[in-house]
Amino acid sequence: MRPAELEHYLYTHIPLSRAMQVVVIEVSGNEIILEAPLAPNINHQDTVFGGSASAVAILAGWSLVHVRLAAAGIAAHLVIQRNTLHYDLPIRGRFAARARMADPDSWQTFVRTLTRRRKARLTVQCALTCGDTTVGHCEADYVATSASGCG
Numbered sequence: 001m002r003p004a005e006l007e008h009y010l011y012t013h014i015p016l017s018r019a020m021q022v023v024v025i026e027v028s029g030n031e032i033i034l035e036a037p038l039a040p041n042i043n044h045q046d047t048v049f050g051g052s053a054s055a056v057a058i059l060a061g062w063s064l065v066h067v068r069l070a071a072a073g074i075a076a077h078l079v080i081q082r083n084t085l086h087y088d089l090p091i092r093g094r095f096a097a098r099a100r101m102a103d104p105d106s107w108q109t110f111v112r113t114l115t116r117r118r119k120a121r122l123t124v125q126c127a128l129t130c131g132d133t134t135v136g137h138c139e140a141d142y143v144a145t146s147a148s149g150c151g
Contacts (some may be wrong), residue, residue, distance in 0.1 A: 001067050003027050009066075010059065017059060020052060024063075025096065029071060030104070032064040035096045048091035053128055057138035058083055060099035061124035065142045068107065075147035076114060081121060083140035091130045099126040102139065110144075118146035 003024040010017040010024070021040050026033040034056055041052035058080055069076050101107065102123040114120035121143050128136035 001027050001070060006032075006063060006067065010063070014059065016055060020055065022056060022059065027063075027067055029068060030100060032060050032067065032099045033096055034060045034063065034099075035094060037094050038092070045090070046092070048095055050085075050087060053087065053091060053095065053097075053136060054083070054085050054138070056095070056097045057085060057099075057126040057128055057136070058140055060097035060126050061138070061140045062142060064099040064101070064124055065122055065144065069144065072111065074111065074114065074144075076144040077147055078142055078144045081141040081143045083138055085136060085138040087136045089130075089133065089135040091128070091135050093130055095128060095130045095135065097126050097128055097138075099124050101125075114144050114146065120144050 006027050007024040020036050023035045025035050036056050038048060041048045043049040062078060062080060066078055102125045106122060110120045110122045121141050123141050126138040127134055
């Protein structure tokens, strides 16, 4: 999937991504990078609103799993189950969320579990950056369920 395709998908299916002016920078099987500007995500302190930073990090992780499922030809419903975000520094400008698999070897187990049990969980890590500075870290669990049938 190319960045423009993912961006269009996000804008169409997750309208908040458009309102936040999220831009897809990179799409690969191992990494997704999203960026967003300060202006639509600003708070009363002239920094990025914590909820916006969290939303972009969650969206980057979700996008990574979504892209990998699509590449594998697996139709599934994908949702976030849990996330923890550590804000290390205030974000004072355009920021990026770089999502990667927490354990790259876990993908095959995830796919096998999803195929057998129709439900599987996967952990994704995301670094938030502003310029060359790391400003936060997120770890999130995403749950996929089979797109066919109940449950």
